[in-house]
Amino acid sequence: MQNRENLSPSRREFLKVSTTTAVASTLIPISSNSQNETSQLPALKGRIKQSVSRWCYSKIPLPEFCSAVKAMGLVGIDLLDPNEWQVVKEHGLVCTMANGPGSIEKGWNDPKNHKQLIENSEKRLREIAQAGWQNMIVFSGNRGKINDNEGLENCVNGLKEIMPLAEELKVNVIMELLNSKRDHKNYMCDHTAWGVELVKRVGSPRLKLLYDIYHMQIMEGDIIQTLTDNIQYIGHIHTGGVPGRGDIDETQELNYRRICEALVELGYQGYVAHEFVPRKPDPLESLKRAVEICDV
Numbered sequence: 036m037q038n039r040e041n042l043s044p045s046r047r048e049f050l051k052v053s054t055t056t057a058v059a060s061t062l063i064p065i066s067s068n069s070q071n072e073t074s075q076l077p078a079l080k081g082r083i084k085q086s087v088s089r090w091c092y093s094k095i096p097l098p099e100f101c102s103a104v105k106a107m108g109l110v111g112i113d114l115l116d117p118n119e120w121q122v123v124k125e126h127g128l129v130c131t132m133a134n135g136p137g138s139i140e141k142g143w144n145d146p147k148n149h150k151q152l153i154e155n156s157e158k159r160l161r162e163i164a165q166a167g168w169q170n171m172i173v174f175s176g177n178r179g180k181i182n183d184n185e186g187l188e189n190c191v192n193g194l195k196e197i198m199p200l201a202e203e204l205k206v207n208v209i210m211e212l213l214n215s216k217r218d219h220k221n222y223m224c225d226h227t228a229w230g231v232e233l234v235k236r237v238g239s240p241r242l243k244l245l246y247d248i249y250h251m252q253i254m255e256g257d258i259i260q261t262l263t264d265n266i267q268y269i270g271h272i273h274t275g276g277v278p279g280r281g282d283i284d285e286t287q288e289l290n291y292r293r294i295c296e297a298l299v300e301l302g303y304q305g306y307v308a309h310e311f312v313p314r315k316p317d318p319l320e321s322l323k324r325a326v327e328i329c330d331v
Contacts, residue, residue: 079108079330082299086131086308088113088273092318101126103319107326113273113308120166131306132209132245132271133163135171139213142176143193144186144223156197156208164204170271170306171201172209172245175224175233186223191236198239209271210234211245214253218280225254227261234268243270247310252277252289259297266301273310274325281314282321283328295329 079085089112092100097119104112104126111131112123120130136155141148156171163171175190194208201208210233215225224230230244246269248258255261262269276287283291295307307329313321 079326081108083295083329083331084304084306085109085326085329086111086113086306087322088308088310089115089119091310091312092322095318097122098126101128104128104322107323108330109326111306113306113310114172117162117166120168124166130166130168131308132170132172133159133166133168135159135173135208137174137176139174139219139222140177142174142223143190144176144181145179146189146193148176149189149193149196152193153196157200160197160200160204160206163206168206170207170209172211174211174213175222177219177221178223179221181223183223183229187229187233187236190224190233194233194237194242195239198237198241201241202239206241207270208239208242209245210242212247212251212254214250216253218250225250227251227255227265231265231268243305244268245271245273247273247275248289248291248294249273249275249277249280249310258289258294262294262297262303263301266303269303269305271305272298272303272307274307274329275309275311280312283309283311283325286314291325291328292331295331299331 086109087104101112101123105128111129113132114134115123115130116134123130136152136159137148143149143152159171175186178186181189198208210224210230212224212227212230213219213222215222227246234242234244246262251261252258274283274291276283277289278287281287283289298307309322309325311325315321
């Protein structure tokens, strides 16, 4: 039997094909049933501010997706470029995480990337602030021949160059934790302890971690206790079912309702963005179920 996780698509794979398939792909229609059901949803409790990553629903035209997301009670959409921001605004949503400079593989752990990353960061930070958004994503990069201690110091030195501007503009720079076991081989920021040490050494209130529950369950588990111990360093959260990055329902091993209850108990004020690949025939049904589970 094939391992289901090995078959799961990653964000990197979606981004690689998105440009070439944007025109050719068949659009997923929003069924009338989906529209009626989402419009009839009761108001959410709102103790968890829920969002969703755009790439997981990339075949749905953005305006239609925004309408569906708004009807479900979500507050925004993750991982958008500037050319998508106006559509989100027109639907009364926010970009809860803006795409930042660089790539997952070529990040701040290599000084060779710093000049370009700093230039791109300064431009994007100003764009984000002008739009009224709060968060910009960044990545450590892959290890290559760089060891973790050296890479940590390189990240510190590079990020310190942009944090004064981030502080001035009141924009959060969010370093994502990813698994290096299955989806992002050799990625450096693959354990919470490494990420926390980075935030401590940079020493800016505007640098936080993106704690991706799917990725960290694969790498280290112990999700609720890790959140409890490190909540002050976490500025954003992603969901995803394990194994396989599928729906966050009873088909996977994590109890997302309890995780969200713990986040409320911890006083977490950031966003929880759904970043799973929907398995149901109607992908919006998968998202609606996730919203219900996390509305604690």
